[in-house]
Amino acid sequence: MDTKGTGDDTTGILDEALERLHASGPERDDWLSNHAPMAVEALVRHGHAPRVHRWLDAYRDRLEDMPAPSVRVTADTWREALGDPARITDWTRFFEAETEERPWRDVLAEWWPRLLPGIAGGATHPVIRVGHAVRTLLAGEATAPRRAELAHALGYWAARHAPLPPLGTLAAAPTAAAALDAVPAAAVQDGGIRERLARLTAFPQWGSAAGPDEARDRLAELVTAATHRYAAHAHGSPVMLVHAATAPNAVLRTLPALPRELWVPSLGAAWAASAAVTAAYRPREPVPYETGPLHAGEVLERAAVHGDEHVIKFADTALDVGDAAALTAAVRAVELIDPLEG
Structure with missing residues (x-):
């Protein structure tokens, strides 16, 4: 396969x-x-x-x-x-x-x-x-x-269509991973995502790009960082935190069909979406998670058998990233999310 x-x-x-x-x-x-x-x-x-x-x-x-x-x-x-x-x-x-x-x-x-x-x-x-x-x-x-x-x-x-509330800017972060680490949790973490997003106040400065090619590369970096991050943070909300990776990956997949002048603003929006989900469901502390050697085909097979739609879509994004840490994160989703019954 x-x-x-x-x-x-x-x-x-x-x-x-x-x-x-x-x-x-x-x-x-x-x-x-x-x-x-x-x-x-x-x-x-x-x-x-x-x-x-x-x-x-x-x-x-x-x-x-x-x-x-x-x-x-x-x-x-x-x-x-x-x-x-x-x-x-x-x-x-x-x-x-x-x-x-x-x-x-x-x-x-x-x-x-x-x-x-x-x-x-x-x-x-x-x-x-x-x-x-x-x-x-x-x-x-x-x-x-x-x-x-x-x-x-x-x-x-x-x-x-629903814009985020006006947001302040925190100190700049050097990488996507550092930026996600620096995203502050929503002040009160209860209620649905609409209530949680309404409480957001500020994000770290990250995601500027000098041109389309840099925007594409930084967007790929964000998808990788959010996917990797899931393994140790998914317990905050195993279903909802999937979207911190799958939303920016959707933007990345769309770039080749868009005029290049739209690539830089697309990066900014993708960062806002990923940071918003991260803030809304951020757990108090990460939980280290490791698994044994994995093969991409095995991971996708496990997701398909599991059947939950979020698990399938997250495994799909993990395969786009393609490295061992991403595959480990996909297995974490298999373990934490209830399978589809039927």
């Missing part, structure tokens, strides 16, 4: 799965995210397409129908609908029309800078879903289900 990714899906299973999922909304129970499109993309990417439909059968109780539409979003009225979760279906229909009528890269380039300030909205799930959708489109043919998946992802992001 190619543990670095199989590229385009020639089985047709991914398109089948996406078509099956597009009758479902991006959330359930008014807030919890539908992770299925992201998880099945990761499974197919790493050679586990035969598992996909069985996995969806086990996940089906976590799916809800798309909400009823309200008022059509247009090029003239979109600002009043931005950040309104009641308009999820309106936004999805808007982006479905956009990606049918225009090249998907043009749609993405126009809307990425508009959506980027709200990257933490929806607990970062919308941008993560965009990253999976873009990776699929870059890997092969832009089929109708894959373009529709990008539309659903962008619609989710627009509906859940």
Whole structure:
């Protein structure tokens, strides 16, 4: 098995799965995210397409129908609908029309800078879903289900768009790892992520870049640092701290589809998202964690058998990083997060 990714899906299973999922909304129970499109993309990417439909059968109780539409979003009225979760279906229909009528890269380039300030909205799930959708489109043919998946992802992001509160700047950190270590915990660590993010006050200065190439390299550094950090800090919130790595990795995956002038601001937004999740769920103390020698294929297999969507997506990011510390972190997620039942 190619543990670095199989590229385009020639089985047709991914398109089948996406078509099956597009009758479902991006959330359930008014807030919890539908992770299925992201998880099945990761499974197919790493050679586990035969598992996909069985996995969806086990996940089906976590799916809800798309909400009823309200008022059509247009090029003239979109600002009043931005950040309104009641308009999820309106936004999805808007982006479905956009990606049918225009090249998907043009749609993405126009809307990425508009959506980027709200990257933490929806607990970062919308941008993560965009990253999976873009990776699929870059890997092969832009089929109708894959373009529709990008539309659903962008619609989710627009509906859940939520900027962070005004933040002060703490002392500069020399590396991404040092910057994450210096992120102060939210003043009160209780409640959901929206309540926790509202309490943030300041982040260390990190993430400036002189140009696009440096921005890409620093973003990769951030993904690596956040992935490594998970192993010793995941006990703070095993599910939520996954997003400190998967959110910036979604941005990194999207960069090749974006104009280069958007790469530097993308780094800044990714740092804000990763730091925000880190602050919201930071444990009091790290807990050292080690495991024996690991192989990438073994780690992805364990994640696929485990079945939890966060475990699958985090293992996918760990394989992108590719080193022993990242694989160790992925195994930590397998151990700490409850498996999918069904």
